[in-house]
Amino acid sequence: SKIPPGPDEMAKNHIMHYNMNLLETTVMPAFNKEQVLVLTPMSKFYPEYWDNLLALSYPRELMELGFIVPRGKAGDEVVKKLETAVKAVQRSSTESARFARVTILRQDSESVESQLEKDRHALKAQKERRSKMALARNSLLFSTLGPFTSWVLWLDADVVETPKTLIQDLATHNKAVIAANCYQRYYNEETKKNDIRPYDYNNWVESEEGLRLASTLGPDEIIVEGYAELPTFRALMAHFYDPHGDLSTEMQLDGVGGTAVLVKAEVHRDGAMFPSFPFYHLIETEGFAKMAKRLGYQVFGLPNYLVYHYNE
Amino acid sequence: SKIPPGPDEMAKNHIMHYNMNLLETTVMPAFNKEQVLVLTPMSKFYPEYWDNLLALSYPRELMELGFIVPRGKAGDEVVKKLETAVKAVQRSSTESARFARVTILRQDSESVESQLEKDRHALKAQKERRSKMALARNSLLFSTLGPFTSWVLWLDADVVETPKTLIQDLATHNKAVIAANCYQRYYNEETKKNDIRPYDYNNWVESEEGLRLASTLGPDEIIVEGYAELPTFRALMAHFYDPHGDLSTEMQLDGVGGTAVLVKAEVHRDGAMFPSFPFYHLIETEGFAKMAKRLGYQVFGLPNYLVYHYNE
Numbered sequence A, B: 001s002k003i004p005p006g007p008d009e010m011a012k013n014h015i016m017h018y019n020m021n022l023l024e025t026t027v028m029p030a031f032n033k034e035q036v037l038v039l040t041p042m043s044k045f046y047p048e049y050w051d052n053l054l055a056l057s058y059p060r061e062l063m064e065l066g067f068i069v070p071r072g073k074a075g076d077e078v079v080k081k082l083e084t085a086v087k088a089v090q091r092s093s094t095e096s097a098r099f100a101r102v103t104i105l106r107q108d109s110e111s112v113e114s115q116l117e118k119d120r121h122a123l124k125a126q127k128e129r130r131s132k133m134a135l136a137r138n139s140l141l142f143s144t145l146g147p148f149t150s151w152v153l154w155l156d157a158d159v160v161e162t163p164k165t166l167i168q169d170l171a172t173h174n175k176a177v178i179a180a181n182c183y184q185r186y187y188n189e190e191t192k193k194n195d196i197r198p199y200d201y202n203n204w205v206e207s208e209e210g211l212r213l214a215s216t217l218g219p220d221e222i223i224v225e226g227y228a229e230l231p232t233f234r235a236l237m238a239h240f241y242d243p244h245g246d247l248s249t250e251m252q253l254d255g256v257g258g259t260a261v262l263v264k265a266e267v268h269r270d271g272a273m274f275p276s277f278p279f280y281h282l283i284e285t286e287g288f289a290k291m292a293k294r295l296g297y298q299v300f301g302l303p304n305y306l307v308y309h310y311n312e
């Protein structure tokens, strides 16, 4: 009996009428034909990311994809590879094999990534880097979110392995914002075995020390999680992974990373974006979590639900 | 030699490729075929608003319109009138007489306006009222801004008279954010003549006293301009109108109202939205101005450039 959210479009007249209160988000989004917008800022194209995306079991006719790629030569290469991959899928004669829409945006600035791995993660480089990432995420979000979208899945371009049911699994929790736990596969030289280790430290629970540290900062200073220079003693979701635990265990978070996060579109529509300026001494995805909370939403993570980051 | 911004759309494949750095905003937007998105939160439909909008000389094929209307009976009436008006225009057989697109959103909540004029403007009612307005503006903005949009014109539904060249006039100043001065026509009982008086007090320059007042507030308290209970001694653009002055006189502002403001789309894309929570003790359009400034943009007003608010 549910009316699927859809535009009462009078094509000839170019009038579209959307009823926001019909735009539900439910625990059975595919069944209820809810549109999911998958957003990926992309500075490198990994075939593994693309293959994993194609393997997702959510109906493609309900999925829109949005990418933002930096300017410059490296970005040109990314776009070429991405377009080739996209075209191969979108040219399919089977409608259900095609995504509802694919948008590729070129950033108005070059990558901030044209630095070494070490420099890139150095604390001093983080403020500028993450501030630019925030601008890229916002450009992508503001340009692609439609009156239709029920969910936004933020998925980093170097997330190369997730369960096929990623969208359904996250949506089932019916949370405003919910993050998977991002790990990395590697070869453990000590045990001589393939192993896994935590990767994304931006999913955390605020601590007394974190708040105290913030209170000592000037109005334009920020805390970015995961740096010895700024010990916050925050509880990091990365450390809560229990290999024998229930996949659906939830924990409430105060900060999130952007590797694999499902957000109800209404959270963004209410105004939640990625601050590029210090917002409660936080920026980008961590600032986004704080903003979602200021808007009255709760933020969750799934410590035992793993997705994997590329290992370069 | 300018390449008009346009999607390199491969319709069959549903791929759209947008080059953000081709998306210029210039002082000759109509000549350069720049798309303008006119956004109006609407709790009442005034034929005078609609007639004034139709009289604007900006090319309609470059204009998209977006409305958000509250739920409930009053909202249903507004939508009926609005749709009738929209259809009459969009059914025109002349393409240039039609707007590029019209989107009508229904809010997921009822109007906060179902109060008397007095109550509506009472200080205690303002926080909730303006916070809800902020959510409505954000829903409209996030749902309608496209990868294409060059400018966003925020135009209140009760702005019933503007110069026909409103968009071109504001764009000519080439500012990130620029507000017209909103006045009201009335019958002056003293002089027994038709007269004008200031209406929108939300366009202002911050004062020492405003900053001092803010510094005494708790983290969740706000200042809304225009209340005797909260004397800020801010310089109000409304009082800078000079009937003999140059129409193009600019003044830098710290707060703006939403009656008639032109915003470069990149400002919104960078993340500038309407905070529904206290942001530097400001909310809604005043908070938006502060956010634009935090993002590195400057905000201006045109004290001698008048638009007129309905007089009920």
Ligand SMILES: Nc1nc2c(ncn2[C@@H]2O[C@H](COP(=O)(O)OP(=O)(O)O)[C@@H](O)[C@H]2O)c(=O)[nH]1
Pocket: A040, A041, A042, A043, A044, A068, A069, A070, A107, A110, A111, A112, A113, A132, A133, A136, A155, A156, A157, A158
């Ligand atoms: N558009 C855009 N995307 C970027 C840029 N730098 C990184 N990315 C993408 O943003 C996401 C996060 O960046 P990444 O370097 O992986 O961060 P890390 O894994 O935390 O070191 C990935 O999807 C990158 O491909 C950039 O300058 N512009």
Ligand SMILES: Nc1nc2c(ncn2[C@@H]2O[C@H](COP(=O)(O)OP(=O)(O)O)[C@@H](O)[C@H]2O)c(=O)[nH]1
Pocket: B040, B041, B042, B043, B044, B068, B069, B070, B107, B110, B111, B112, B113, B132, B133, B136, B155, B156, B157, B158
């Ligand atoms: N969507 C929506 N629009 C509203 C609501 N209340 C007012 N508006 C519109 O928002 C704009 C500003 O509101 P208004 O009452 O005129 O504010 P004032 O002129 O400052 O008293 C106008 O365009 C109204 O039609 C509401 O609850 N929902």
Ligand SMILES: [Mn+2]
Pocket: A156, A158, A309
């Ligand atoms: Mn990464």
Ligand SMILES: [Mn+2]
Pocket: B156, B158, B309
């Ligand atoms: Mn008004």
